[in-house]
Amino acid sequence: MQAEDACPGGAAPAQAGGGPAPAPSPPAIMHYSEHEAALLAEKLKDDSKFSEAITVLLSWIERGEVNRRSANQFYSMVQSANSHVRRLMNEKATHEQEMEEAKENFKNALTGILTQFEQIVAVFNASTRQKAWDHFSKAQRKNIDIWRKHSEELRNAQSEQLMGIRREEEMEMSDDENCDSPTKKMRVDESALAAQAYALKEENDSLRWQLDAYRNEVELLKQEEEQLFRTEENLTKDQQLQFLQQTMQGMQQQLLTIQEELNNKKSELEQAKEEQSHTQALLKVLQEQLKGTKELVETNGHSHEDSNEINVLTVALVNQDRENNIEKRSQGLKSEKEALLIGIISTFLHVHPFGANIEYLWSYMQQLDSKISANEIEMLLMRLPRMFKQEFTGVGATLEKRWKLCAFEGIKTT
The missing domain is CATH 1.20.120 (Four Helix Bundle (Hemerythrin (Met), subunit A))
Structure with a gap:
């Protein structure tokens, strides 16, 4: 009790023996596996x-x-x-x-x-x-x-x-x-050779020991490896064949689609030519009728107002027919090159279901035709609203215009 009272401030007594606290034990080593x-x-x-x-x-x-x-x-x-x-x-x-x-x-x-x-x-x-x-x-x-x-x-x-x-x-x-003196160099060479010989001996023993272990394991795994190899080889060949078949079917389908689109474009081009010829013939007929009407008015003495009414009606019909022809002509194809471009663009957008902006499409087309411009591609797409449509994605600074292929929906509305 007196020893405890002599301890100032009520401090805890030192450990038995008066020695320092033992160092923390090192972390335990995990077991081998x-x-x-x-x-x-x-x-x-x-x-x-x-x-x-x-x-x-x-x-x-x-x-x-x-x-x-x-x-x-x-x-x-x-x-x-x-x-x-x-x-x-x-x-x-x-x-x-x-x-x-x-x-x-x-x-x-x-x-x-x-x-x-x-x-x-x-x-x-x-x-x-x-x-x-x-x-x-x-x-x-x-x-x-x-x-x-x-x-x-x-x-x-x-x-x-x-x-x-x-x-x-x-x-x-x-x-x-x-x-570099000969004697010292010789001693250094001898030491190096001795060390090298010892290292080679150790490596040789290790390799011999490792070879024995391999021989024991090979006998146990030989049959299993051969069977596994046959199974994997057959499976790999079947997968490759199936992948090639799927790829060929996809390419054939794309070729058929492109061919069908080209045929449709040719039909539209022929139809546009026929409509143009029809419009020219109609305009010529209307001009002959207008000329005959004027002569009839002068002969029969009709009023000037009747003549103006006929002229206005005739001009309106001619203008309407001309506008219809211009609209149809603007949506048609001008050359075989445009038909090829439409087929290539359709194939490209078909494999991009979420659409592509005009810069991405232009960079792809430039690999095929270095002279083509982005404006030329965009004008071609705008002329065919039933084949291609433009959508806006994003908000604010991320706003982006993308073109998509809508021919499969557009053909239902024609």
Whole structure:
């Protein structure tokens, strides 16, 4: 009780033994499984997770998880650890190169600084010559002399530092030349050959062990692989044949559709020509009738108002017929090229059920005809309202005009 009362502020007593609190225990290593091994193999290839993964791999090997069934997985993970050695050496070489470049940059900068110090000291020396020195006041001479001495000290310090760097470089070059001596080079070659021979021996043993494991597994999986291969090969051929048949049917259907549309366009073109001939004949008849009516009026002495009424009626009929012909003519095709364009555009829009804007359509048509313009395509589409329709999609800045194929609906209204 007295010990507890002696504790100031009611602080909790220290742990038994008076030692520091124990460090937290490291996280538990997960148990080995093929799934966990596959995840660990990926972590070993990730530089940020390599340290954690190599600890788990070491724990598994020490636990005795390596057996004939898991040997291939462990060999692959050990191989990944060996590959990390190359990554580390490459990283070290990169840092060494950066260090050498930094040294070179520092030496060049120091050389430039020293050159400027030399120029400044030269200015002070020129100022102390009698030719200029006599013109300075006593206070100015004192300041110039102090500045000159300070600049000379700094210049000497920079020069000494630069000379030290050059001496180190010369010593490194001398060491490199000594390393190239025949005796030392022979010792280095012998060590390298011994290391290479040991590595080849280890790799040979590993390959022999891996080959034995493969032989055991091949006998168990041979029949299953052959059966699976036959099944997959037949299935792949059937799928390819079915896909080709569907593609050919789709192309044939498109060709039939295009051919039907071309025939319809030819019929419309012939009909437009017939209507034009009919209109011209009607106009000629009306002109003859108008001429005969005028002569009859003059002969029979009808009033001038009757003559004007006939003329107005005749002109109205001619104008109406001419307007009908112009409208029909504007919706027809002018050439075989237009029929081809209509067929191609119809095919393009048929596979774009949600429509396409005029720029997208123009970029496609330019691959077939580089001279065609977007305006020419749009005018052609506007002349055929029962085949193509224009819709607006979007709101505000995203508003967009798109053309769609409506021939399948338009043919029902004709």
